[in-house]
Amino acid sequence: MATITDARVIVTSPGRNFVTLKITTSDGVTGLGDATLNGRELAVAGYLRDHVVPLLIGRDPARIEDTWQYLYKGAYWRRGPVTMTAIAAVDTALWDIKGKVAGLPLYELLGGKAREGAMVYGHASGGDVAELLDDIARFRDLGYQAIRAQAAVPGTPGSYGVRHGRGVYEPANASLPDEQMWSTEAYLDFAPGYLAAVRERFGFHFHLLHDVHHRLTPTEAGRLGRRLEDLRLFWMEDPTPAELQESFRQIRQATTTPIAVGEVFNSIWDCQQLITERLIDYIRVSVVHAGGITHVRRIFNLAELYQVRTGSHGATDLSPVSMAAAVHLDVTVPNFGVQEYMEHEPVTHEVFRPTYELRDGALHPSTAPGLGVEMDEEAAAHFPYEPKYLPVSRRADGSVHDW
Ligand code: GCO
Ligand code: MG
Helix, strand or coil, rough: CCCCCEEEEEEECCCEEEEEEEEEEEEEEEEEEECCCCHHHHHHHHHHHHHHHHHHHCCCCCHHHHHHHHHHHHHHCCCCCHHHHHHHHHHHHHHHHHHHHHHHHHHHHCCCCCCCCCEEEEEECCCCCHHHHHHHHHHCCCCCCEEEECCCCCCCCCCCCCCCCCCCCCCCCCCCCEEEEEEEEEEEEHHHHHHHHHHHCCCCCEEEEECCCCCCHHHHHHHHHCCCCHHHHCEEEECHHHHCCHHHHHHHHHHCCCECCEEEEEEEHHHHHHHHHCCCCCCCCCCHHHHHHHHHHHHHHHHHHCCCEEEEECCCCCCCHHHHHHHHCCCCCCCCCCCCCCCCCCEEEHHHCCCEEEEEEEECCCCCEEEEEEHHHHHCCCCCCCCCCCCCEEECCCEECCC
16 A cells, blocks of 8 residues: 655745645655645645644555545534645645546546536726726637626726736735725626626627625625626626625525625535525635535535536636646536636746646646646745735725625
């Protein structure tokens, strides 16, 4: 029996911070797992180094489910983003190893392909409506079949989801949290108009998405969803913070605009009511923040029973290791909906070399064994960690709002 002989946590910042777990076995096989929790990276690195790595040495790398249960139940303290991101990294690395040992790409171990590629959505944004429309045109030219649209709300600098200059949108932008302004009234006056402008200019032959980023009350969200119905959105994302899951019943009663939730969820228990009461249409959990491939597959399977489709989170803070894992899972599950995909900055690929490919608006996994991602550790050492926080938002009266 092979055993785990080494597990190392690598923190690197090629373009942005990433935490990666690299596991090595006595047969010399290595596996990678993403452990990046945006703005709280070192908490996961410490959890892994201090409390998980010592438990891995000497274990059988083939026993993925047993290791998952051991780390989840054995900690006594369950769930939470730090714990579940750490478990995810171990789980993903062990699946990578299993694939390499079998000589098979991960999707084969997960039951084989149900589709050739995973349709992705890209992030179009603009400082004003004209800029947004130009950006949508760019994504259409690149062959995207699904596009998310966000424009800066006039009078509220730092609106969520809007890219500055030509680079990728990166919300974790400051060494202490940037304070941004929020006005629900300004947003609700403005957003329906620019989403309508997108449909007027480009028509209905592509999927249009929009992220509300937890900013509204259920009443406001219901009203917005109703106003957007004729635009036939693919989804309205995170209309309201999801701790109060029954609040989605009210949104449902108000509108047929489909709802996507779950990028901040970390376990099946966070999704249970939303899925089993069909209060959402898409579940957005990701491999890295919800306990790895083992646990996310369980969530997707639950969702399938209730005709809830998948739409995993895939912003730049999910490393290419996560993206690879997501694509392998996406092509196998029957209830796949869409995969979020933000291209990483070119410098990120000096460290992480994924083999998935974007063609015709879909990500295609390669046939390389395991995840199909290499990590250049020498290159990683050239990009030391830089403290970076997500912003906070405040209302006009100075009080803190949901960001
Ligand atoms: C999305 C998300 C991101 C998050 C970011 C936080 O839909 O892609 O809302 O933009 O804000 O990933 O780390
Ligand atoms: Mg989002």
